[in-house]
Amino acid sequence: MPPEFGKEVDVKLLKLLICFVLLPTVVFSIQINVNGSSWKTWDDSLQQFAYESSYGKIIPMSDVAPILVQEADTLRVTAANGILEAVDPNNNLILKEGEWLLEGHETLGEILSVEIEGEILDSRSIEIWLDWEGISALKSIIARFGELHQIEINVQEVPKSASKLRAIVRAGGRVPDIVMVSSSDICDLVWEDAIQPLDYIDPINLSGRNSFTYNERLWAIPFYADTQLALFNRKVVEDIDRNWTLEEFESISQNLGELAAGWNIYSAYWFIPFQLGFGKSSLIEDGELIITDQPTISALAYLVDKVGDGTFRALERDAMVSLFAAGKTGIILSGSYMIPQLEEIDLDYGIAPFPFPLRPLLDYKGFSIAKKTRSPILARQIIEHLTSVKIQQVFCENTYKLPANQSALRIIDLPQDMKRSMENGYSIPCSPLYGLYKNTMWKLLNLALSGKMEVEAVLQSGQEIIYENYGCME
Numbered sequence: 408m409p410p411e412f413g414k415e416v417d418v419k420l421l422k423l424l425i426c427f428v429l430l431p432t433v434v435f436s437i438q439i440n441v442n443g444s445s446w447k448t449w450d451d452s453l454q455q456f457a458y459e460s461s462y463g464k465i466i467p468m469s470d471v472a473p474i475l476v477q478e479a480d481t482l483r484v485t486a487a488n489g490i491l492e493a494v495d496p497n498n499n500l501i502l503k504e505g506e507w508l509l510e511g512h513e514t515l516g517e518i519l520s521v522e523i524e525g526e527i528l529d530s531r532s533i534e535i536w537l538d539w540e541g542i543s544a545l546k547s548i549i550a551r552f553g554e555l556h557q558i559e560i561n562v563q564e565v566p567k568s569a570s571k572l573r574a575i576v577r578a579g580g581r582v583p584d585i586v587m588v589s590s591s592d593i594c595d596l597v598w599e600d601a602i603q604p605l606d607y608i609d610p611i612n613l614s615g616r617n618s619f620t621y622n623e624r625l626w627a628i629p630f631y632a633d634t635q636l637a638l639f640n641r642k643v644v645e646d647i648d649r650n651w652t653l654e655e656f657e658s659i660s661q662n663l664g665e666l667a668a669g670w671n672i673y674s675a676y677w678f679i680p681f682q683l684g685f686g687k688s689s690l691i692e693d694g695e696l697i698i699t700d701q702p703t704i705s706a707l708a709y710l711v712d713k714v715g716d717g718t719f720r721a722l723e724r725d726a727m728v729s730l731f732a733a734g735k736t737g738i739i740l741s742g743s744y745m746i747p748q749l750e751e752i753d754l755d756y757g758i759a760p761f762p763f764p765l766r767p768l769l770d771y772k773g774f775s776i777a778k779k780t781r782s783p784i785l786a787r788q789i790i791e792h793l794t795s796v797k798i799q800q801v802f803c804e805n806t807y808k809l810p811a812n813q814s815a816l817r818i819i820d821l822p823q824d825m826k827r828s829m830e831n832g833y834s835i836p837c838s839p840l841y842g843l844y845k846n847t848m849w850k851l852l853n854l855a856l857s858g859k860m861e862v863e864a865v866l867q868s869g870q871e872i873i874y875e876n877y878g879c880m881e
Contacts, residue, residue, distance in 0.1 A: 582777040
C-alpha cells in the first residue's frame, strides 16, 4: 500500500472522529406540550436543576413542566410503556441509568412527554421582600424558580420588612407582591390594610397556621419556625441528658461556678417558657392577658431567686454570645437561628431541648401577599413552591430551621433535639396583646431582678398598665 493512501485514510478517520466528538450527545429528551402546542424540550440540561438524594438525582414534576397556569386542568405523562393521566405535580422524577422515571410508576419506563392544559398566566414578573436569616440560600431557590418558569423575580433583602410595608402603604407607594413576616407583624399589617387574607390557599400539612390567624382569617402562609434550645459548650459541659429537668439544669449550672448558665432573662421572649413551665396553659386565655396569676408569680419568683444566688446569670445577647464562644459560660438558652453562627466559628457545641417542664417558643416566619399586589396568582404559586416538601427540606437543612411542612419535617436531616422542640413548643400568638406584653414585661423583669420591687407588686403594677392600654389593642 502506498504511503500516501495510508495518510489519506488517517485524515478521513480523524475528521470523522472530530465530527463525532463535536456532535451534541443527547442522553434523553422530554417534550413539554401546553394546550396542544410545544413549549419546551428538556435534554441533559435538566440535571442542573435536579436535587441529590440517597438514591440519586430527583426533580419534582412541577419543575420539569414549569409553565405557569392559573389551574392545571390536566397533567398527563407519556412514557415508553404507557400513559398516566392526572399526575400529581408534586411527584418526583428519578434519574436511573440515564433515564428519567416517575417515582412510584417506574414500570412505565422512560418519560417521553408531558401534556399540560390550563389558562396561561399573563403576569411574568414579581417582587419579593425577604427578612431574617438564610436570605442568600432563599434567593438561590427563588432564582432557580424564576429560571425554570422564565419569569422575572426581583428579590430584595428588607430588614423589618413589615414596618417598611406599612410606611409605603401609608404613603401610597408601590408595594411588593410578597413580603416575609412574623406572627407579631400580622395585626399591624391588617390594621393598615396592607395584606390580603389567604384563606383561599389551603396550607395542607403545614404547621403554624394559628401563628398567622387573626380575627379568624389566615393572613400568611407558614414557611419555617425557629425554636428555643439549650446550647452547651463541650469544653465546659461534656454532655446533657436529653430528658433532663429544671432541677438538673440548676445543679449543672451551680457546679459550673463562674461559668454558670446565662441568657437574656430580662426578655419577655425568654420568660414565657417559664410561665408555661410553671403551669400557665397559654399566654393569652379567652382574649385576656393576665400576669398576676400564680404560674407567672411562681415563675418570676423562681428566676429572681436563682439569679440572686448565682445559679443563673442575666446576660444581654451580645455578652452571652461572646462569653459562650470564649468558653466563659457553659450553657446558654438561645435559638436555633444561632447554630449557623456556631458552625461558622467551628465551636464544639451541643444541643439539648429545654429542661422539663419548660416549653420552648416556636417563632414562625411566613409569607403574606400585599393587598395591592399586581400578580396575586403568581404570588400564590411561588408561595406554594416555597412550602413544597423538597424546597422546605433543602432550605431548612442548610439554615437549621424547622420546616412548616410536616412531610419535610419527617425526612429532614436536623438535630433530633430541634425536632423534639417542635413537639413540645408553644407558638408565639398572633395577637396585638403579645406586643403589649413584650413592652410591659421588659420593664417589669428589670425591676424584679434588680430587687427594687417585690415580685407580686411588680406584676400587679404591670397588670394595671395592661388594663390601661388594652382598649387601644382592640
